[in-house]
Amino acid sequence: MRTAIRWQMVASTALLLTALASAAAAQGRSQTARSAALAEFSRSLQELSERVSPSIVQVFVTAYAVPDREDQSAAAEPVVERRSGSGVIVDPGGFIVTNAHVVQNATRLEVELPLAAPAGRSILKRRGRRVGAQIVAVDSETDLAVIKVEAANLPALPFGDSDGLRPGQVVLAFGSPLGLQTSVTMGVVSAVARQLRPEDPMIYVQTDAPINPGNSGGALVDTEGRLVGINTLIFSRSGGSDGIGFAAPSNIVRNVFLQIRKTGRVQRGEIGVFSQTLTPLMAEALGVTGDAGVVVADVLPRGPAAHAGLQPGDLILTLDGKRIENGRQFRINLYTRGVGDTVDIQVQRGDRQFTVRVPVAEREHDSGRLRDLVSLLRPVRQLGVTALDLSPRVARLLPALRRSSGVVVAVVSSSAPFSQQGRLQPGDVIYTLNGTAVASVQELNTLAENIQGGSPSVLQIERQGMLMYLAFRFER
Numbered sequence: 449m450r451t452a453i454r455w456q457m458v459a460s461t462a463l464l465l466t467a468l469a470s471a472a473a474a475q476g477r478s479q480t481a482r483s484a485a486l487a488e489f490s491r492s493l494q495e496l497s498e499r500v501s502p503s504i505v506q507v508f509v510t511a512y513a514v515p516d517r518e519d520q521s522a523a524a525e526p527v528v529e530r531r532s533g534s535g536v537i538v539d540p541g542g543f544i545v546t547n548a549h550v551v552q553n554a555t556r557l558e559v560e561l562p563l564a565a566p567a568g569r570s571i572l573k574r575r576g577r578r579v580g581a582q583i584v585a586v587d588s589e590t591d592l593a594v595i596k597v598e599a600a601n602l603p604a605l606p607f608g609d610s611d612g613l614r615p616g617q618v619v620l621a622f623g624s625p626l627g628l629q630t631s632v633t634m635g636v637v638s639a640v641a642r643q644l645r646p647e648d649p650m651i652y653v654q655t656d657a658p659i660n661p662g663n664s665g666g667a668l669v670d671t672e673g674r675l676v677g678i679n680t681l682i683f684s685r686s687g688g689s690d691g692i693g694f695a696a697p698s699n700i701v702r703n704v705f706l707q708i709r710k711t712g713r714v715q716r717g718e719i720g721v722f723s724q725t726l727t728p729l730m731a732e733a734l735g736v737t738g739d740a741g742v743v744v745a746d747v748l749p750r751g752p753a754a755h756a757g758l759q760p761g762d763l764i765l766t767l768d769g770k771r772i773e774n775g776r777q778f779r780i781n782l783y784t785r786g787v788g789d790t791v792d793i794q795v796q797r798g799d800r801q802f803t804v805r806v807p808v809a810e811r812e813h814d815s816g817r818l819r820d821l822v823s824l825l826r827p828v829r830q831l832g833v834t835a836l837d838l839s840p841r842v843a844r845l846l847p848a849l850r851r852s853s854g855v856v857v858a859v860v861s862s863s864a865p866f867s868q869q870g871r872l873q874p875g876d877v878i879y880t881l882n883g884t885a886v887a888s889v890q891e892l893n894t895l896a897e898n899i900q901g902g903s904p905s906v907l908q909i910e911r912q913g914m915l916m917y918l919a920f921r922f923e924r
Contacts, residue, residue, distance in 0.1 A: 492671070496620065497632050499673050502562045503605035504666060505535045506624040507546055507595070508578070510556040512866040526866045526920070528555070534623035534666035535559065535595065536675060538705055540604050542597040545705055546665030547680055548586045551593050553871060555862055557581040559597050562630070575629070583862060585708040589716075590650055590696055591680055594708045605667060608674030610697035613640050613653060621657040621679055621693070623666025633658040635691075641780060642694060649783035652694035653677045659693035668695040677701070699784055707786070713819055715787040716811035720751020721758060725774040736763060736796075742778045756806040758795065765801070766794040782808075818845060818858035818874060825858055826889040830896035830922060832864030833857050833872055837888045846875060850910055853887040854879045865920040872918065873911065880908040896922070 513527045533550030537543070544559065551557060560576040584594040613619075617637045625631055635657030642654045655668060659679050668677035677695025684690045707714045724730075726741040734743070742764040747754045764772050768791055772778045785791060789808045794801065819825075824836040836842060838854045846856070855878040864871050872878075878886060882905055886892040899905055899922050906919045 493620070493634065496669075496671065496673050497622075500605065500620070500622055500667065500669055501630050501632070502603040503537045504622045504624075504630055505537060505544060505562070505576075506560040506627075506629055507533045507535045507544075507550055507581070507665060508558040508560070509533065509551055509554050511551070512553040512555065512871075526868060532624065532627055532662060533664045534662065534679070536622075536665070536667045536678065537602045537604050538607070538675070539709070540600065540602050542599045542602060543584070543705070543709060544581070544595050544597065545678060545701060546593050546595060547678065548588050548591045548593045550665045551583055551586065551595065553866060554583065557583065557595060559595070560629070561597070561599065561602070585712055585714070587704050587708070587714045589714075590700055590704055592678065592696060592701060592704050594705055605669070605673075605675045607698050607702045608670055608672070608676040610640075610653060610676045610699045613637050613670075613676055613697075615639055618671055619655055619657055619676065620669050620671075621655065621659055621663060621666060621695075622669065623659075623663035623679055625658075625660035625662040627662055631663075638692070641697075643776060643780070644694070649779050650700075651697065651780055652680065653697050655693050655695060656691040657693060658691070663693075674698075675701070703784060703786060717782070717785050717787045717789065717808035718751075718811045719753045719756075719782065719791065719806045719808060720748035721753045722746040723764065723775045723778050725776070726763065734761070741765065742772050742775050752807050752809045756804045758793070758804060758806070759797070761797070763796040764793055765796055766792075768792050818842070818856060821858070826893075828855075828889060828892055828896065830893075830899070831872065832861045834859040834861075835878070835889050835892070838877060846877070847913055849877060850913075850915065851877075851879060853885075854910075855886055855889055855892050865923065867918045867920040869916065869918050872907075872909070875911070877910045878907055879910065879915075882906060883908075 509531050511529060511531065513529045533546060535544040535546035538545050558578045559581045560578050562576045579597045579599065581595045581597045584596050586593040615637050619635060619637055621633045623631060635655050637653060638656050639654040641651045643651050653668065653676065659682050663679045666679045667675050668679055670676050676698045678701050679693065679695050681694050683692040704714050722745045723742050724745045726743045744758055744760055744762040744764065746760055747758050764778060766772060767778060767781050785808045787808055787810045790805050791808065792803055792805055794803045818836065821836060825834050826836065827834050835855045835857050838856050842856055843849060857872050857874055857876040857878065860872050860874060878892060880886065881892060881895045884895055886895065901922055903922055904919065905922055906917050908915065908917055
């Protein structure tokens with residue numbers, strides 16, 4: 449009996465040891481599999497970095513310092529500073545996208561293009577070659593700019609679809625933070641379609657991938673190596689990365705870039721409606737069903753929506769087949785539509801539902817439209833601008849003005865004089881130079897040509913309905 453029990457114990461122990469050995473072996477295999485997967489993930493990131501990095505450039509800027517609005521000394525002169533940022537090659541012909549604030553007030557631009565990797569590897573990367581660059585156009589509303597270098601066959605980064613991004617998706621940020629060339633950081637998409645100011649149609653991709661000063665204008669890419677955003681700004685208490693960074697979505701970047709490359713400016717589209725989110729209280733008061741959606745509060749007379757038949761009180765259900773749940777979503781989706789596009793809007797009016805097709809028209813009072821009046825444009829070399837006489841035709845493109853004669857600025861070059869109040873801007877109307885009224889570009893040129901180099905001068909202008917002075921020194 450005791451012998452049988454001993455043999456039973458021996459057998460049980462053997463089975464237990466066998467089970468433990470099998471579990472240990474399985475655990476070892478599992479650990480090996482996890483290590484292999486981690487190594488493969490690391491290799492894929494390394495390969496991705498090597499593929500993307502040649503499309504990322506460092507931008508060196510000589511520019512007038514941005515005026516301090518809170519502390520403007522009457523005796524202060526504009527100060528020239530040097531700074532750097534990042535850029536992304538988006539076209540093999542030398543077109544590069546960066547942030548508008550990177551090239552703001554620039555007098556000189558240089559771009560460091562990466563060199564082709566040599567056959568042998570080295571941990572010390574060779575510096576690229578610096579070439580001069582020119583600003584093609586700046587779009588302040590999206591804080592984007594397109595610059596160009598004279599080069600061909602550059603490694604362009606393909607655009608991705610930012611509308612497909614989802615929170616938690618792995619992304620990488622490329623750029624030159626604090627001047628450290630071609631750095632890469634990893635994180636995830638924290639949020640999509642982040643709106644930083646109420647009623648602002650511009651949205652951002654939020655990420656926790658570390659972004660620091662100097663990363664501005666760099667690339668946010670997905671794991672396929674596609675451009676899904678342009679790194680733009682951070683929220684920070686320390687001045688460095690606190691894990692809250694924002695990138696302009698690639699679909700907006702692509703739209704801005706394609707328009708600038710084609711026409712030299714960005715056309716803003718609108719359909720002529722003012723929409724509001726339909727709240728439960730509003731729905732109850734209006735006697736409509738549902739507690740979420742969009743109500744048309746106003747329709748501009750003679751606008752595209754009015755011609756299509758939209759009316760105040762209509763409920764917007766979908767835009768191009770996509771369900772619309774609030775006014776912010778409706779405005780943001782319209783923001784990405786180009787001038788000349790059409791949108792299909794499903795509407796509920798009373799008990800009836802129907803769809804209207806509305807063309808997207810160019811936004812009224814867009815100063816960029818002044819550039820289209822090519823035959824009327826004249827250079828004012830001393831001021832570094834191209835301008836045209838204020839006429840009834842030109843005035844229709846601008847908000848209501850104080851006066852009926854003057855000179856309207858259409859294009860501003862990097863040679864424009866700079867003051868503590870900033871530079872001239874497209875849409876500015878010049879009324880006087882050194883107290884003398886000007887009614888035409890010819891009169892402005894005559895006055896400017898008679899001013900000695902280095903002499904202090906002041907322009908009286910109207911900008912967005914407000915009169916102001918710009919003081920500067922003429923350079924020769």
